[in-house]
Amino acid sequence: MTQAEITVPEGFKLHTENTSSILLPDNNEAFLNPVQEFNRDLSVACIHTWGAMMNEEKKRKWEVKQARQAKRAENPTEPKRQKIIQPEGNTVVPDVNVSNMTEEQKQPVNNLEYKEQKFVILEALSATGLRSIRYAKEIPLVSYVIANDLSPAAAAAMRRNVELNGLGEQVESVPGPSDNSAAKPKVKPAKVKVNEGDACSLMYNHRVERERVDVVDLDPYGTAAPFVDAAVQCVKDGGLLCVTCTDLSVLATVNYPEKCYSNYGGVPVRAEYCHEAALRLVLHTLSTAAARYGRYIHPLLSLSIDFYVRLWVRVGTQPNEVKRAVSKTSTFYVCSGCQAFYEQPFGRLTETVHQPSGNVNISVKAGVGPNVSDKCPECNSTMHIAGPMWSGAIHDVDFVSRVLEHVVANESKNFLTLLSTSHPPEWLVTSTAYVRRWMMWRPHC
Secondary structure, eight states, X not given: OOGGGOOOOTTEEEEEXXXXXXXXXXXXXXXXXXXXXXXXXXXXXXXXXXXXXXXXHHHHHHHHHHHHHHHHHHOTTSOOOOOEEOSSTTOEEOSSOGGGSOHHHHOOGGGOOOOOOOEEEEESOOTTSHHHHHHHHHOTTEEEEEEEESOHHHHHHHHHHHHHTTOSOEEEEEOOSSTTSXXXXXXXXXXXXXXXXXXXXXXXXXXXXXXXXXXEEEOOSSOOHHHHHHHHHSEEEEEEEEEEEOOHHHHSSSSOHHHHHHHHSSBOOOSTTHHXXXXXXXXXXXXXXXXXXXXXXXXXXXXXXXXXXXXXXEEEEOHHHHHHGGGGEEEEEXXXXXXXXXEEESEEXXXXXXXXXXXXXXXXXXXXXXXXXSBOTTTOOBEEEEEEEEOSOSOOHHHHHHHHHHHHHTGGGTTTOOOTTTSOGGGOSOHHHHHHHTOOOOTTO
């Protein structure tokens, strides 16, 4: 439905963003922040890229499985070999080396072809539902989106906007076997399923492994801290967790260190790199919350934009990666004069490889320190403590490169629209350059 075909009822105004149009009540019962359009644009690009990478990984595993089945069909008496867990992540090394096989050998049993798998997104705090609607319309591999909000007014607005965009449940008439038989209704499931309720309760209801969702999006008004514990439990292994926090007055200044500690378990930094420290404080919160349940995070992209931070991390379950989390957590001594900083890791790792199986055994020892005095070695100014916070990489280079490629390929579709009312004029450049501007690269990232 085009914008010209939409009838706007009295008491509402029409808001159009990219492919989607929604009705906003004049009384502002359902909140929408137009400035967050960049956030929504980039989220569409990141989830689209993650979905493609996820399917590539599953396709490789599927090809390995098919090749193994073909090999066993040729040699039915051959015993199965032990699977080997690699040091990084959950990668399984099979007994078949696909890279050295010919195209004929790679051909799956019964000439089957891999079918791309769709995924489910849960948006815990949807408000008007615009973000969920855009995900359903703009990301091809989305099976459906669960859009939730506690407010009855917001839930009503979501249902109205879902129907406006044709994403609700559809009933189609299907002719019977003969001309005289009555038509049978065919129900097409909703692409966006609206839920009215508490966000944490909804996510806790999806924490059982078979009920988990592929993507969870947290975009609250303020801090996302109250929702993190539920979110890290309801994401599938290898799934994506998207988090927004808009309380940079707490995360990126030292005005409220007690509030930052109560929300994120760490103290902020007063320095020119305070926004990077804000990202690391949020990552520390996600990492510690996931580790309680034997899970770990792998940051894909971490950005500080205007008044908020936005992070995209993968969540997995792997004991060795949980052990590594302590070595990726540090406090920092920050000079109040020259802003030099000194890292104090919480733990040290020693890794040994068991040669017969290839398994990696990790031994963890407590960190030693302090590694700096109370005065700065550079300028003799007073040192202040910040953290604990995440001290590992905050970006995945391969993922960021693929997101940028996706953005460039889709610029003709008005991708990553920049609003002149919310960004200084000198920042209004191409979308790719804009993303690069916010990449806070450091040597160890």
